[in-house]
Amino acid sequence: MARSPDPLRPTHPLRIANFRAYWAARFCMTLAQNGMIVVIGWQTYTIARATMSPSASAAQLGLIGLLQFLPLFISTPITGWVADRFDRRMITRVTLSLQVFCAAVLAVSTVEGWISLPVIFAVAVLLGIGRAFAGPAFGALAPNLVPRESLPTAIALSSTSWQVGAIVGPAIGGFAYSVTPSGAYFLATALFGLALGCMLLIGAVPRTIAIAKGSPLKQIAEGLAYVGQNKLVLGAITLDLFAVFLAGTSALLPIYAHDILKVGPQGLSLLVGAPAIGAAVVAIFFSFRPIKTNVGVKMLAAVLVYGVATVTFGLSTSMPLSLAALALAGAADMFSVYIRSSLIQLYTPDDKRGRVGAVSQLTISASNELGEAESGFLAAALGPVGAVLVGGGGAIVVTILWTYLFPSIRNAKTFEPPKSLRDAADLEMEAHA
Numbered sequence: 001m002a003r004s005p006d007p008l009r010p011t012h013p014l015r016i017a018n019f020r021a022y023w024a025a026r027f028c029m030t031l032a033q034n035g036m037i038v039v040i041g042w043q044t045y046t047i048a049r050a051t052m053s054p055s056a057s058a059a060q061l062g063l064i065g066l067l068q069f070l071p072l073f074i075s076t077p078i079t080g081w082v083a084d085r086f087d088r089r090m091i092t093r094v095t096l097s098l099q100v101f102c103a104a105v106l107a108v109s110t111v112e113g114w115i116s117l118p119v120i121f122a123v124a125v126l127l128g129i130g131r132a133f134a135g136p137a138f139g140a141l142a143p144n145l146v147p148r149e150s151l152p153t154a155i156a157l158s159s160t161s162w163q164v165g166a167i168v169g170p171a172i173g174g175f176a177y178s179v180t181p182s183g184a185y186f187l188a189t190a191l192f193g194l195a196l197g198c199m200l201l202i203g204a205v206p207r208t209i210a211i212a213k214g215s216p217l218k219q220i221a222e223g224l225a226y227v228g229q230n231k232l233v234l235g236a237i238t239l240d241l242f243a244v245f246l247a248g249t250s251a252l253l254p255i256y257a258h259d260i261l262k263v264g265p266q267g268l269s270l271l272v273g274a275p276a277i278g279a280a281v282v283a284i285f286f287s288f289r290p291i292k293t294n295v296g297v298k299m300l301a302a303v304l305v306y307g308v309a310t311v312t313f314g315l316s317t318s319m320p321l322s323l324a325a326l327a328l329a330g331a332a333d334m335f336s337v338y339i340r341s342s343l344i345q346l347y348t349p350d351d352k353r354g355r356v357g358a359v360s361q362l363t364i365s366a367s368n369e370l371g372e373a374e375s376g377f378l379a380a381a382l383g384p385v386g387a388v389l390v391g392g393g394g395a396i397v398v399t400i401l402w403t404y405l406f407p408s409i410r411n412a413k414t415f416e417p418p419k420s421l422r423d424a425a426d427l428e429m430e431a432h433a
Contacts, residue, residue: 013154018202019145023161025198026138029096030165032191033131035173036103038250038272039184040064042177042265043110044120045254054259055380060117061251062376064124071128083136089202092141095134096196102126103192107185143345144205155345160283160338168280170250171273178265226348233347235406236299236340239398243303244333246394249310249326251375255384261319274323275330282334295339296412300403302336307395314388342415 013019044064048057072079083091102123109115139158146154176184226233250272257268291298306329313325378387403410 013146013150013157016146016150018205019142019154019157021198021201022142022145023157025092025096025195026158027161027165028191028195028198029099029134029138030162031169031172032099032103032188032195033127034166034169035176035184035191036106036127036188037173038170038253038268039173039177039181039188040106040120040124041251042174042254042268043115043181044117045258047115047117047120049258054255058252058255058376058379058384060376061254062380064120065251065376067121067124068128068131071125072132075129075132079133080136082133083140088137088141088144089199089205091133091137092199093196095130095137096192096199098126098130099134100189100192100196102130103185103189107182107189110182110185139345141205145202151346155342158341160286162337162341164276164279164283164334168273168276171269171276174265174269174272178269230347231406232296232408232412233344235402235409236343239300239303239402239406239409240336240340242398243306243395246391246398248375248391249313249329249388252379252384252388255379256322260317260384261322263319267319270319270323271326274326275333278327278329278331279334282331282338286338291339292414294413295343295415296409299336299339299343300399300410302332302339304396304399306332306336307392307399310392310395311389312392314385314392343412346415 014023041061041064044060045057048060052060106115106120106123109119142154142158143151173184173188176187253268253271257263257265257271261267261271263270309325309329309332313322313329316322316325375387375391378390381387382390
């Protein structure tokens with residue numbers, strides 16, 4: 001009788017101490033980052049509603065998203081180049097230290113009673129800077145920690161830790177805030193500190209391939225050009241940009257909890273936790289039945305479901321239906337991000353992963369932070385329900401358009417890149433050896 005394969009065979013990423021520390025660090029960091037997003041949003045809206053109208057308060061939520069996005073937008077070309085040029089471990093350690101400081105400032109200011117909109121806005125800018133440099137470094141570091149044959153599994157695990165953390169984090173943050181506002185920030189401080197400790201455990205790793213000679217501006221341009229040349233990478237990145245930018249609802253959840261569903265901070269914790277349930281179901285499914293075929297078509301279908309679930313949430317005035325719609329949106333988002341992240345990493349040579357990762361992070365942040373700004377400003381103009389309906393419908397339209405504009409996405413059968421791309425990467429590695 002043939003033996004079943006060992007799920008933790010020697011080449012499995014979780015057998016590698018450096019990768020285990022990396023995975024734990026990224027998971028803790030993502031939990032803290034996304035937990036703070038919902039807490040900052042609720043606290044901002046609460047402070048603003050004390051002196052402002054609902055529409056003006058919604059605009060303050062939009063401003064928070066904008067302040068976190070602008071540092072990322074301005075620094076994206078530099079952050080990708082830094083991740084390809086310098087020690088990626090050191091970059092992550094410095095940025096985690098900055099985020100520990102930001103969370104601690106919000107915790108102390110809340111306890112001492114001097115928390116205000118200017119304080120929150122200033123911290124939002126610092127958080128945007130920290131995340132701008134952390135994203136490309138974290139994303140490009142994972143492939144340096146495992147042998148090449150383990151890379152697809154490592155990317156899948158890394159993507160799963162990020163996505164689960166991104167959806168579970170708001171649920172934890174919302175629950176902690178419902179118990180005590182300062183407790184949510186102290187929890188984030190502890191999680192950032194734990195992530196920093198894990199990164200300090202990572203020993204020396206093989207250096208990434210030296211990037212081509214030339215001025216930093218030329219090297220930055222080369223990384224950006226690769227995104228434009230690889231149509232699958234370009235299509236996957238921009239699909240996420242436009243679909244989630246339009247259909248994101250996280251910035252409006254405080255409004256729904258406060259004014260539409262009228263469920264208060266406890267209900268808000270349930271709303272932000274619903275996508276986590278959907279994501280967890282999908283993550284468990286992947287652990288038993290990983291995706292292997294027709295990955296492109298499945299990614300497009302997942303984004304389409306995400307848009308439909310968003311429209312359903314926008315129309316709902318029932319708490320159970322709202323929770324179900326958000327859970328479905330979380331499941332679809334987990335499904336699509338898992339495929340998209342794996343495709344982008346595997347279709348990009350290692351010497352360009354930092355710069356391509358920076359572009360990908362810019363689109364993710366645009367779809368999140370800038371999407372929050374768009375949601376807040378659109379809610380101020382059309383009301384929260386109108387904003388959600390317009391966004392969900394827009395995501396559906398974008399998915400249909402991308403199916404035809406980027407045939408390389410729907411034609412992607414597996415995560416394995418074309419032979420021509422693999423051969424080019426091998427030649428580049430030999431040239432720099």
